[in-house]
Structures are given as C-alpha cells and as structure tokens.
Amino acid sequence: MAKKIKTKLDKEVDWRSVCPVSSALDILGDKWSLLIIRDLLTKGPQTYSDFLQSGEHISTNILADRLHLLTCLNLIEKSDAEGIARNNAYKLTKSGESLKPTLIELAKWSQDNLKFYNPDIVEIV
Amino acid sequence: MAKKIKTKLDKEVDWRSVCPVSSALDILGDKWSLLIIRDLLTKGPQTYSDFLQSGEHISTNILADRLHLLTCLNLIEKSDAEGIARNNAYKLTKSGESLKPTLIELAKWSQDNLKFYNPDIVEIV
DNA sequence: CCGCATCCGTTACGATACTG
DNA sequence: CAGTATCGTAACGGATGCGG
Numbered sequence A, B: 001m002a003k004k005i006k007t008k009l010d011k012e013v014d015w016r017s018v019c020p021v022s023s024a025l026d027i028l029g030d031k032w033s034l035l036i037i038r039d040l041l042t043k044g045p046q047t048y049s050d051f052l053q054s055g056e057h058i059s060t061n062i063l064a065d066r067l068h069l070l071t072c073l074n075l076i077e078k079s080d081a082e083g084i085a086r087n088n089a090y091k092l093t094k095s096g097e098s099l100k101p102t103l104i105e106l107a108k109w110s111q112d113n114l115k116f117y118n119p120d121i122v123e124i125v
Numbered sequence C: 001c002c003g004c005a006t007c008c009g010t011t012a013c014g015a016t017a018c019t020g
Numbered sequence D: 001c002a003g004t005a006t007c008g009t010a011a012c013g014g015a016t017g018c019g020g
Helices: A020-028 A033-043 A048-052 A060-072 A100-113 B020-028 B033-043 B048-052 B060-072 B100-113
Strands: A076-078 A090-092 B076-078 B090-092
Touching (some): A020 B100, A033 A048, A033 A060, A033 A076, A033 A090, A033 A100, A033 B020, A060 A076, A100 B020, A100 B100, B020 B033, B033 B048, B033 B060, B033 B090, B033 B100, B060 B076
Antiparallel strands (some): A076 A090
8 A cells, every 4th residue: 555645735645556657757747846856966955045046936835845745755855854944955865866867867868859949958957 | 049839728838947857847847748658668659549548547638738749849749640540649759769768767766766655666567 | 034834816637528 | 539628626826924
C-alpha cells in the first residue's frame, strides 16, 4: 500500500500507477518543482526570497506549497532544521541531489530541440 | 524573438525564460505529456485509443490537446500523415525519440527514491 | 523586514456526453 | 474510432495580510 503524502493544503499525492515515470510525474510533473531543484543544484542553498527572485517569478503561495511537498518527500531540507525560519536556506538532500543527471539530460535535450522555438535558450543556467 | 506555438484551444506556449530546463518544462511540465512520450518509446506507435487504454487513464480532451501540441512542436507525428484519422497511429520524431535518455534517468531516480512512498513501483514499464 | 497564509479572480483539468 | 463540446471542480497567480 502506498504511503499517503499530503501537500500543504491537504491535497494528497495520488500515485496513478506503478510506473516509475508516472510516479515521478505525480510529484514533479508541474511547471515549478524542478525549477526549485534546478536553483538548488546550480546556485547552492537558497532562501525563500532567493527562489522568488529567480527569473521565472513563481508566486508566493505556490512556492510555499512546493517547498512543503518537496520537504515531505525528503528531496530538500532546511540548512538549520532547528533554527528560525528567517534567512534559513533550503538545501538538497541526497535524494534531491540525485536528480542532477535527469536535469542535465533534460537541459541537453532542450538545447538541441527547442532552439528553433525559443532561440534565446542559453547553454546552461 | 521566440516563435509562437499554440495549443489546441489557442493557449500560447509561454517561454518563461531562456533557461533550457525552464523551457523544457514550459511544454513538458505537466502530468501527461511525458507519459505520451513514454508510451511511444516503450510500446511503439500508438493510436488515440491505445493512449486512452494506458494505465493512468488520461481523459479525451486532454489527450487531444497534448497530441496537438506535441505535433506542433515536432516531437510526434502521424504514421500516415495523408491517411484518415481512423486507426492512424502516432509515432515519435527524432526530436521526441531523443527524450529517451531523460526518461531513463527519471525512471531510475524514481525507482531509487520513491519506493518508500510508492512501494509498488516496478522496474520498468 | 522575511516567510509564509489567505483571499479571490482566472485558467486548466477531468468526466462524460456527443458528433463525423 | 478519433476526436469535440460542455460544465463542474481543482489548481494557479497576483495582491495582500500578518506573525515572529
């Protein structure tokens, strides 16, 4: 039986199937979660407001929700777990860190296949 | 200047930034698009109803919308472009096929990191 | 101030019925 | 069989409030 994981506002993670791709998309299949991981991978630990200042402009409620879910799933954690929230940066866990090869492959694909549509794509961010 | 691509119902693809990860998520960052690619990679050409019968149960309007967008972006195409729609299977283009390493990395990550939450995850589908 | 939570209008999704 | 139309629901996105 799959364990129940809930998002901030009581939304349960629904595992649609036993397929690993489908299961990954059940938690990362949106426009923001992997950008949070990307920021942490490329820039190191980030505070709440660091994320807000990232180029794609995530809104505050979505950010709080995703940080909560990624924390529940043990992909990220606070640098100082016992410290106050203020200026307490998030960092990747081993599990989150291990998404790096996936993101590298995705970025490579994007550079090779989307430049026709979005010519300004850069080499790496 | 980025080229304008529209989804079935006039929704424009919005390139949030020049980051390759972000750009990939602008088109693949949802719960269904990569499952369509997965089905084509693992099972070969698929008809409209083949997709509907896949384990995660996509609904018809979402499927039609995603097939349209992926076709516009040249990730998939009809097997018989000039043929009638009926029984005309979709297949991957070179561009779609080259998402294979990304999906393999994602599946590996899922098997290694999500089994605690969704223990029924299988080796590969 | 910073890290969220709440409110609310808009958009996307999802189930189902329906059409060529 | 391959989609389209409709419509209720859920998620998003921006503005704003508030506590530590």
